Amino acid sequence: NAGVTQTPKFQVLKTGQSMTLQCAQDMNHEYMSWYRQDPGMGLRLIHYSVGAGITDQGEVPNGYNVSRSTTEDFPLRLLSAAPSQTSVYFCASSYDRGTYEQYFGPGTRLTVT
C-alpha cells in the first residue's frame, strides 16, 4: 500500500492564481480531511469528507473548495490564491471518524507571492 499520497510536494503561486492540491489513498478509508499547518498554530482543519459525495467545512474553509467523487481521491482547490494561504497542507485519511488513527500524507508546501 502506498498509503496517503500528495502532489505536488512544493508549489509557488502568484496572488490570484488557482490550483488543485491532489490527495489519494489506497486503504479504502471513508474519512478524509485536509489540514493546514502554520507556525505556532498547529494543524487546522480546512474541509473533510465522511464518504464519496459528502463533504463539509472545518475550522478554516474560506478560500478553499473540495469534492469527493471517489473513495480514493480528495482534491483541495484554491480558487484565487492569497499570501495568507502560504502554508504546509496535509491530507489525512481514516477508517472512521474521530475514533481511529488518521494516516497523514507527506504534505505540500505552498508559497503564494
Place this chain on the structure above:
Amino acid sequence: AQSVTQLDSQVPVFEEAPVELRCNYSSSVSVYLFWYVQYPNQGLQLLLKYLSGSTLVKGINGFEAEFNKSQTSFHLRKPSVHISDTAEYFCAVSDNTDKLIFGTGTRLQVFP
C-alpha cells in the same frame, strides 16, 4: 466546542532525562484523545490514543500518556529520552463527531 491546549511551545531536555509534555482539553462530552509526532519535514504519525478503558495508555517508542478526566488532561511522558525523540508533538481531541482538533504543538529538543 472542543479545544486543546498545549501549554509548552518548546521543551528542552538532556538525553536520558525524563520528559512530560502537557496537554489539556475542553469538551462537554466524552472524548477520544491522541498524541501525534512529527519529525522534521515529514507528516504526522500516531504515538498513542485513548478511546476508553485503562487511563494509562502506552504507545510507540516508549511513550505513555495518562487520561485524567477530573483535570481534563492527557499528558505525555517518557522516562528516558533519546536524541532521536527530537520532534514536534501534537495533542488532539475528538468527541466522535467528524472533527479531530489539534493543539498548537510542543517542540521537544533533546540535547546530548
